[in-house]
Amino acid sequence: MLKAQDNELMCRVGPGTGMGDVMRRTWLPALQSSELPEAGGDPKGVELLGQRFVAWRDGAGRPGFFDEACLHRGSSMLLARAEPEGLRCIYHGWKFAVDGAVLDTPNVADPKFKERIRGRTYPVREAGGLIWVYLGPKEHEPEFPRWPWMDVDAAHRINAVAVENCNFVQVIEGLVDSSHLTLLHASGLAKTNGSDMDFAKKTSHMQFDASPQIEAEETEFGFHYVAIRPAGDKRMARIASFIAPCFVANPNGDLFFAVVPVNDERCNFYHVWWNTEKRIGEEPLRSQQLAFVGLDDATLSAYGMTADTCDGPNKQSWANGYGQDRALQRAGHFTGLASFSQEDAACSISSGALRDRSREMLSTADIAITRLYRSLLNCVRVLRETNELPVVRVDTAQIIGISAEIETEQPWQSLVPNHRPPAVPQSEPARTAN
DSSP: OOOOHHHHHHOSSSTTOOOHHHHHHOOEEEEEGGGGOOTTTTOOEEEEEEEEEEEEEEEOOEEEESSSBBBTTTGGGGGEETTTTTTOOTOOOOOOOOBBBBBEETTTTTGGGGGOOBBEEEOOETHHHTEEEEOOGGGGOOOOOHHHHHHOOOGEEEEEEESSSHHHHHHHHTOOOOEEEHHHHHHHHHHTTTTOHHHHHHHHGGOSSSOEEEEEEEEEEEEEEEEEEEETEEEEEEEEEEETTEEETTTTTTEEEEEEEETTTEEEEEEEOOOOOOOTTSHHHHHHHHHTTOSHHHHHHHHHHHHTTTTTTTTTTTTGGGGGOOOHTTTOSSSSSSSSSHHHHHHHHTTTTTGGGGGGGGGGGGGHHHHHHHHHHHHHHHHHHSOOOOGGGGGGGGGOOOOEEEEOOOOGGGGGOOOHHHHHHHHHOOOOOO
């Protein structure tokens, strides 16, 4: 159980909060490339970390990320006119380029005035099918991360995002919790038997062991989490890498997650699959993969898990039983929910928009959960004490998730040669008395 003040510190991400400061010192996905309109199209509103922004591509196709409030008098740049070189505020005509250059101030007689000011824009990169943004102090902008899938073209990559109406930590918890897979996803895992999809082949063994041996150890980037199950005379070790503050390399080795807070009670859950040999980003493989895990557009919309439906009547909630089909459950399906994504989301959302962790009862199966709390709180502590965020200096290209058989006495750490302990000791989060 976690003390209420630590829970607040770990989960709140608005301006001026401890975790909000950590997030703003990190390159974050703001939206998928496919979500940003074509070159010179209409500006798009984006909420991130409890703030509102406007994303846009100029006439040359370059992405820009603007503060919603116009530099001049604060009118929304979502109303701005899209012109080839920049966005023009409709209130007084001030025009801003994607790099913040002020191109025109027609209500100011001094022609040099615009040269003395800069628009409120943020550093942006486009890579791996995602638009990334840095929202922190300019003097602390870290090197842009190079994840291994960023060099894979769209034909060999699948990008997907689900909107979940709960705090981001709750979603990450599910990503470092192997013991729920055998139970919650029992019906989905049963479908992996005989399937030719890579995802199915890599997860089918998990349906047979609900209580794997669990270990977790801190690293310089966050922690490694391993679930070990018997595999004949050997052991199957599935290692996930949690990279602070909100990234996970899945043990399948070809799947990356980013769980980015929209605000304290909503997050965008990004998925990236990649395969350098198979053209999984093309049909029919793309649709087959997304439908299998419940990330196809139709299923996401049916459960209110898209940007257009997350405030609608279909969103998973107490009022609609989180979208559960009891008739399907009575017919033999374990959960009565569509697929992996909807099952995970229902459990995360149903515990509360921002869960009260002072009431939870953790067990030996939850070792990685306590490591997650420690890692996140430590990020806040180190940033406040040193004004540094050491994790941003880690070579992300070397961080992997992996699943492989090991000998009975073989240490699982041998599968992740980049496993190095943190340079700064991590402190235990405060807990309430049992």
